[in-house]
Amino acid sequence: MWDVEQKQVERKRTTQQAASLSQWLYQAIAEPGVRLRIRLRGNNLHVLCEASRTPEVGKLLPRLVQALKSQGVEFKRFFRNAEDPIYKVILYGRPVGQQRPAWIEPIILERLQLKIEPHDPSPLLDARSASPEPLTGGALLISNETLARTGSPEAIARYLSESLAHLGVSVKVLTQKLPHPESPAEEGAKRLWIICSCHYSPDASLIAEPIAQQLRDLELVGFKEAIIRSQVQGESTPDWVLSVDLTRPEEMLREWARWGDLKSIEHLLNQSLEAQEIHVRAILKETTLHIFSCFTSLVGRSEPCPPQSSTVEQIERLLKGFQPQGITAATLYGFTRPDLGIFQDEASSLDLGRLRDTPVWVHWLHLPAAYDPDLAPSTIALARQRHLDALGFLLQRLLNPDLEGRLATGGIRVKLCFKQDLLHIMTEAVVCPRQGFVAHPVEKFLRKVQISGLVGARIYGRRAGQTAPLWSYALDFQQHSAGVGETPPQFSPSTVTVPTQGLPQEASLSHPFDLAPSASDSALKQALRDTCSLLKSVLCATKLTVDTQNNLDGWRQGSERDNRGIYEGIIWGMVGLLLMFQVDWLAGRWFFQQRPLAGLCVERPCAVEGDLIAERPTGEQSAVQEAILAAARSSNASFNNRLLDEKLALYQQRVRQSGVPDVLIVGSSRALRGVDPAVLRQALAQEGPKELDIFNFGINGATAQVVDLMLRRILAPEELPKLIIWADGARAFNSGRPDITYNAIASSDGYRTLSPHPPRSNRVHSRAMPRIQLPNVNQAIARNYRNFNQWMSEGLGEFFTLYPHREELRDLLQDQLTHPLPTVADLNIDPLDLETVAGQEPITPDGFLPLDLRFDPNTYYLSHPRVSGAYDSDYDSFGLYGPQDVALRNILTTLEKHQVKLVFVNLPLTNEYLDPIRSQYEQQFHDHMTRLTQDYNLIFLDLAQHWGSEYDFFSDPSHLNRYGAYQVSRYLAHNSPIPWQTGVQN
Numbered sequence: 001m002w003d004v005e006q007k008q009v010e011r012k013r014t015t016q017q018a019a020s021l022s023q024w025l026y027q028a029i030a031e032p033g034v035r036l037r038i039r040l041r042g043n044n045l046h047v048l049c050e051a052s053r054t055p056e057v058g059k060l061l062p063r064l065v066q067a068l069k070s071q072g073v074e075f076k077r078f079f080r081n082a083e084d085p086i087y088k089v090i091l092y093g094r095p096v097g098q099q100r101p102a103w104i105e106p107i108i109l110e111r112l113q114l115k116i117e118p119h120d121p122s123p124l125l126d127a128r129s130a131s132p133e134p135l136t137g138g139a140l141l142i143s144n145e146t147l148a149r150t151g152s153p154e155a156i157a158r159y160l161s162e163s164l165a166h167l168g169v170s171v172k173v174l175t176q177k178l179p180h181p182e183s184p185a186e187e188g189a190k191r192l193w194i195i196c197s198c199h200y201s202p203d204a205s206l207i208a209e210p211i212a213q214q215l216r217d218l219e220l221v222g223f224k225e226a227i228i229r230s231q232v233q234g235e236s237t238p239d240w241v242l243s244v245d246l247t248r249p250e251e252m253l254r255e256w257a258r259w260g261d262l263k264s265i266e267h268l269l270n271q272s273l274e275a276q277e278i279h280v281r282a283i284l285k286e287t288t289l290h291i292f293s294c295f296t297s298l299v300g301r302s303e304p305c306p307p308q309s310s311t312v313e314q315i316e317r318l319l320k321g322f323q324p325q326g327i328t329a330a331t332l333y334g335f336t337r338p339d340l341g342i343f344q345d346e347a348s349s350l351d352l353g354r355l356r357d358t359p360v361w362v363h364w365l366h367l368p369a370a371y372d373p374d375l376a377p378s379t380i381a382l383a384r385q386r387h388l389d390a391l392g393f394l395l396q397r398l399l400n401p402d403l404e405g406r407l408a409t410g411g412i413r414v415k416l417c418f419k420q421d422l423l424h425i426m427t428e429a430v431v432c433p434r435q436g437f438v439a440h441p442v443e444k445f446l447r448k449v450q451i452s453g454l455v456g457a458r459i460y461g462r463r464a465g466q467t468a469p470l471w472s473y474a475l476d477f478q479q480h481s482a483g484v485g486e487t488p489p490q491f492s493p494s495t496v497t498v499p500t501q502g503l504p505q506e507a508s509l510s511h512p513f514d515l516a517p518s519a520s521d522s523a524l525k526q527a528l529r530d531t532c533s534l535l536k537s538v539l540c541a542t543k544l545t546v547d548t549q550n551n552l553d554g555w556r557q558g559s560e561r562d563n564r565g566i567y568e569g570i571i572w573g574m575v576g577l578l579l580m581f582q583v584d585w586l587a588g589r590w591f592f593q594q595r596p597l598a599g600l601c602v603e604r605p606c607a608v609e610g611d612l613i614a615e616r617p618t619g620e621q622s623a624v625q626e627a628i629l630a631a632a633r634s635s636n637a638s639f640n641n642r643l644l645d646e647k648l649a650l651y652q653q654r655v656r657q658s659g660v661p662d663v664l665i666v667g668s669s670r671a672l673r674g675v676d677p678a679v680l681r682q683a684l685a686q687e688g689p690k691e692l693d694i695f696n697f698g699i700n701g702a703t704a705q706v707v708d709l710m711l712r713r714i715l716a717p718e719e720l721p722k723l724i725i726w727a728d729g730a731r732a733f734n735s736g737r738p739d740i741t742y743n744a745i746a747s748s749d750g751y752r753t754l755s756p757h758p759p760r761s762n763r764v765h766s767r768a769m770p771r772i773q774l775p776n777v778n779q780a781i782a783r784n785y786r787n788f789n790q791w792m793s794e795g796l797g798e799f800f801t802l803y804p805h806r807e808e809l810r811d812l813l814q815d816q817l818t819h820p821l822p823t824v825a826d827l828n829i830d831p832l833d834l835e836t837v838a839g840q841e842p843i844t845p846d847g848f849l850p851l852d853l854r855f856d857p858n859t860y861y862l863s864h865p866r867v868s869g870a871y872d873s874d875y876d877s878f879g880l881y882g883p884q885d886v887a888l889r890n891i892l893t894t895l896e897k898h899q900v901k902l903v904f905v906n907l908p909l910t911n912e913y914l915d916p917i918r919s920q921y922e923q924q925f926h927d928h929m930t931r932l933t934q935d936y937n938l939i940f941l942d943l944a945q946h947w948g949s950e951y952d953f954f955s956d957p958s959h960l961n962r963y964g965a966y967q968v969s970r971y972l973a974h975n976s977p978i979p980w981q982t983g984v985q986n
Contacts, residue, residue, distance in 0.1 A: 021078040028067030029060050035096075042165035042198075043087040043157070048094070054102045055093040061105050064091060069112055085172070087158045088165070110158065149218050151175075153192075156218070160194065163210060169198045178224050192226040192246065201232055201239045204463065208430040212244045212409045219248050227465070242430060243465040245410040252407060259379050259393040260324040263403045265289070272318055278306045280315075287369070287378075289330040291315060292359075304336040305360045312363045319367055325390070326378035328370040333359040384451055388416050391451075398445055399427065399438060412438075413464065423457040432463040432470050436881030439473040447477070581800075588801035591809055639714075640748035641741070644699050647847055648714065651695060655719055662692040663723045663980075665847075666707050671727035672698030674907045674960040676969045677846035683973035684980055692980070696847035701741035703732045708887035709745065712894050713754045720900055723979070725972070727905045729944065729958075730925035731874040735882025850962035855954040857912055864956075869917030878921050880928045892936040903939040903978050904929060908964065911948040913957035941976055943968065 025036055025047060034055055037048040047064075049055045068075060068089070079086055088108050092101040144162065147155035153173040160171045174193040178186060194211065196202070208228070215226050228242040250271075256264035266282045269291070273280060280293045293306050293315075312332055319330055369375035382390035392414050400411040412433050415426040425442065427433045439459055446457055456476040460469035636652075638645055654661070665675050677694035685691045699706060707726065745751055843849050869875055895902050906926070914922065922944055929940045947953050953964030960968065972978060 024067075024071075024075065024078065025064075028064050028071070030063060031055065031060060034060075040086075041168045042170040043085060043161040044165040045086050045089045046092065047089060048092040048101070050094060050096050052096060054095050057091075057093055057103050057105060060093065061091060061107075064089070065107060065112065068107065068109065072112070085157075087161050108158075110154075145218070149220070151220055151222065156192070156194075156215075159218075160211060160214060163214065164196070164207060167198070167202060167207065168200070169196050169202060169207065171196055186224055188222070189224040190222055192220070192223050194226055194228040196228060196230045197233045198230070199233055202230060204230070204240045204242060205431050208242050208463075209409055212242075212430045215244055215246060216249070216408060216410065220246055221248075240463075241465040242463060244430060245413065245464075247410075249407040254322050256393065256397065257322045257324060259390065260284075260327050261393075261397060265319075265324065267403065268318060268322075269315060272314060273306075273311070276306070276310075278311060284327070287326060287328045289319075289324070289327050289367075290333070291330060292333045292335060294335040298336075305334040308334055308361045308363060312365075316365055319365065323368045323372075323375055325375055325382070326369060327367055328376065330365040330367055332363040332365065334361040335359055380449060383449055386418060386451060386453075388418075392416050394449075395425065395442065395445070398441055399433070410464075421453055421455040423451070423454055425457060425459045426469065427459070427461050428464040428466075430464055433461045434879070434881055435461060435471045435473060436885065439475075443475050446475070584800045587809075591812065637750035637753050638748055639750040640744045641699065644710075644745070645750075647697055647699065650847070651697060651715075652719070654695065658693065660719060661695040661721050663694040663725060664721045665694065665696040665698060665725045665727060666702070666710065667698050667726055667728040668702040668732055669698065669700040669849075670729060670907050670959055671702075672696065672700065672847075672849045673851055673955065673962075674698075674965050674968055675725065675727050675905075675972070676848050676850070676962065676965040678844065678848070679966050679969035680973055683970050687973075694846060698727070698847065698849075699741075702728075703734075703739050703742055704884040704887040704891070705739055705742040706745065708891050709742070709751075711891055717898055720895075720898060722899070723901050723903070724895065725903050725905060725978070727907050727968075729906055729909070730878075730880075730922050733880055733884045733888065733925065733928075734875060734878050735884045736877030736879040737873060737875075739883070848965070850965070851955045851959075853955040853961055854963075855910065855951045855956055855961075857951065860956065869915045869919075869921070872918070875918065875921055878924075880924060888932070889936075892932070892938060896937050901937065901939070901979060903941065903976075905968075905972065906940070906942045906944045907968065908943050908946045908948065908953070908960065910951060910954050910957045912951075914945070914948065939977060941972075941978075943971070946971070 022036055022038060025038070026034075029036075029049070031049075031051075033051050035050045037050065039046045039048075049060060086109060088106055091105045091107065093103050094101040144155055144159040148159040153175055157171045157173040160173075164171055172195040174195065176191045176193060178189045178191050192215070194215075196207070196211075207230075211228055223246045226244040226246050228244060229238045230240050230242075231238040250268075253264045253268050257268055262282055262284055266280065269280045269282070273293070277296045278293055279296045280291055282289060282291045284290070293311055295301060295306060298304070311334065315330075315332060379390045379394060383394055395414045395416075396412065399414065400406040405411065409430055412427050412429045415428070417424045417426075423446070427438050438461055442457070442459055446454070455478045456474070459473040459475065461471050462469045636645065636648060639648075663677075663680075665671055665677065667674075675696060675698075677696050681692055681694050697710065699710075702710075711720065711724070892902065906922075906929070909918075909922075926942055926944075929938075929942075932938055933940050947964065947967060950964075953960060953967055955961040973980075
């Protein structure tokens with residue numbers, strides 16, 4: 001940003017030509033006392049005018065427009081060396097000291113070339129807000145989107161820049177003839193290059209879908225695909241490359257309609273009959289297509305239903321045009337009632353028996369599949385016979401259930417290849433398809449279809465434009481020969497490198513963008529390749545490395561490979577021993593330098609339990625004291641989480657004294673503060689025959705992995721109640737961020753004492769092969785191994801300096817690594833959880849944390865930062881498929897096996913917290929949990945948007961206080977489908 005004042009402008013110049021852009025702007029505006037701030041972002045130049053009073057837009061704007069018209073050549077001189085063109089100048093005005101501008105006026109440079117009169121303000125408006133008006137000379141003010149639909153590269157660049165300029169991304173567009181057409185129909189088709197440059201590296205997921213949707217909305221004619229290339233300004237290599245399918249929506253619909261897709265057929269028919277205001281619905285019964293038609297409205301019509309002759313003629317022409325596979329006939333109906341239920345329900349639920357009205361006319365059509373044997377088999381039948389096109393359509397329809405979304409962005413594309421008895425499936429989209437979204441539905445589909453001779457499949461996912469997959473998934477239906485067909489096929493890449501030649505001459509002239517590398521650059525790259533080749537040869541000669549390209553066959557040779565492995569093992573073993581001695585020598589020097597200081601450390605006195613208890617309020621001492629004493633008396637090893645240790649001891653003590661509770665509440669701090677067992681018990685006592693025993697086992701920072709550890713490994717099956725309420729939200733299931741709480745527990749002594757795996761059910765053991773018990777042999781082998789290991793350790797320890805001092809080294813490292821302790825910001829813990837972390841929270845005997853603090857946005861953000869969802873670490877790299885999802889499914893499977901009912905409650909959040917980013921993630925979480933309710937014995941209650949504006953019910957933007965917990969508890973007791981009788985029967 002340039003920041004200069006008019007008095008700083010040099011007044012004594014030998015020429016009248018401005019020396020800088022700021023001087024030119026001052027001369028153009030010609031307003032004393034105005035200070036300019038200039039910033040270039042993307043393809044837009046931002047000019048801020050500040051003065052003691054608000055600058056007058058009526059003076060500054062016409063002067064700048066007139067200067068741009070009359071001195072456009074001089075203005076462009078300042079951007080002669082810029083990599084990207086300037087499309088818009090945005091002028092702001094405000095008084096000094098004010099944060100927001102008083103007025104904003106965009107100036108579109110392209111429209112100034114129309115020589116519009118200065119008194120006409122219309123060309124100064126943005127294309128998105130301006131409406132077509134007649135201009136001087138009979139010209140029309142045409143928006144950038146309208147111009148972009150003509151295929152003009154400059155218009156497309158300006159159109160895309162409108163939505164990317166605020167991100168600082170500049171856009172340049174080139175066109176190229178398609179190098180290798182795949183079919184005669186693609187002869188003469190073109191490829192669109194979108195060059196995005198920025199001072200930073202924007203994430204592909206941030207701008208990929210918006211650009212893809214904008215490009216597809218243009219419905220460009222003659223373009224096959226668009227290649228989006230993103231790179232940092234000043235660098236020659238791109239950060240990422242993305243391919244966008246520019247196939248027109250109508251062609252995509254016809255392609256699917258050709259294979260008998262019902263939604264595509266219905267979409268095309270409605271599109272064709274829209275001018276006649278006729279609406280149709282379609283259902284498929286066996287091989288007959290039933291099409292129902294009616295007018296969208298009967299107002300002002302003399303005919304009660306669509307005319308039979310014209311309607312049948314138009315539908316017949318369309319159906320015979322794309323020749324649907326496997327559909328032999330069509331029955332057409334004409335109805336008079338547009339409000340008929342058949343025109344309002346989903347197509348999948350339509351039933352001929354539900355017709356409540358008699359059609360006015362019926363017509364029968366024979367389709368090409370009735371007399372063409374190639375069109376007679378159904379799409380599924382062709383897929384079973386390894387027909388790639390039919391199988392590809394079925395998979396694409398499976399992965400693109402939202403037809404409108406596919407038409408908007410291109411959806412998920414599928415490429416197939418059979419190699420012997422394996423099917424390789426490559427899926428790609430503008431954003432790499434998630435493995436969990438693709439793998440499980442495809443596996444279910446392939447098992448259902450049962451393709452002949454198929455023993456397995458290999459599924460891959462990548463972003464369109466990449467050559468290598470980002471993930472892979474192996475699926476085997478039966479045993480097959482190892483290595484046969486396992487090598488991934490070379491799927492054609494979605495894109496190619498930037499063309500160095502063959503660009504149209506007009507594109508090269510209108511866009512001075514040097515795509516060809518310089519001679520010095522090519523020579524440097526060649527020198528680097530020669531150096532790398534020489535280094536590779538030297539390493540291979542030492543036998544420390546092997547050229548994988550030349551030794552793939554030798555990898556499978558038995559004796560030759562074994563000998564090579566022995567030699568390599570000896571060499572690497574010697575290298576390892578040398579490194580061990582060097583590390584021991586260096587660590588020894590450091591240890592003996594630090595050792596004298598260790599004796600000076602003074603042990604700090606620790607607070608006794610009485611001191612901690614004395615700090616509590618009098619009414620809350622009993623519950624906290626009971627938790628602390630229970631943890632102190634317990635024989636459980638610590639889990640590096642004081643609240644978990646205390647609650648576990650308190651829960652186990654409660655089980656011993658009064659039995660397993662009827663209901664258990666689990667979750668993070670949101671559950672700890674959000675569900676009050678006392679209120680829940682009191683509300684249920686009014687309706688039930690028995691007062692339920694409820695315990696809140698909420699732990700700060702508990703994710704799905706922590707809850708899985710608690711329910712399946714820490715607590716024994718006999719300690720679980722018959723009803724568990726899991727109260728939390730989407731961020732507890734984010735597999736994209738580090739799980740700090742679980743990692744801390746996993747490094748504890750208590751975690752190491754747990755069994756490696758949860759106990760298996762008797763049903764699994766019954767199917768296992770009987771084992772021969774040889775206790776004496778097993779014990780002898782284990783004893784001999786321990787003796788040998790101890791002998792080896794002591795023998796090798798004589799050669800190392802630190803071995804006799806290993807206990808002292810361990811204590812020293814513990815002191816060095818654990819002091820000072822990490823801060824709250826490092827642990828990513830809510831500041832209000834500090835009391836809980838320290839073990840000094842006033843919890844009730846039922847494990848609930850009642851907080852009286854009330855959230856007030858006007859005062860809260862004075863001492864706390866306002867963090868948007870885009871920068872919230874809890875939602876960092878948000879993804880619902882990963883270790884958290886695996887933990888959730890393990891919980892559901894285990895609880896279902898033990899006949900334990902699980903209810904998940906998505907707790908409320910404030911409207912302040914639910915910004916667009918977080919709302920999008922919450923919607924993804926809602927859809928994910930809804931799908932799980934169909935596969936598992938799970939009840940899902942979504943209260944995320946309940947009481948969102950009742951800030952008195954919250955202690956902070958995302959946590960409830962005791963008043964909010966009261967509302968939630970009463971709602972669960974009276975207004976939810978939770979089977980409380982399950983807890984009564986416990």
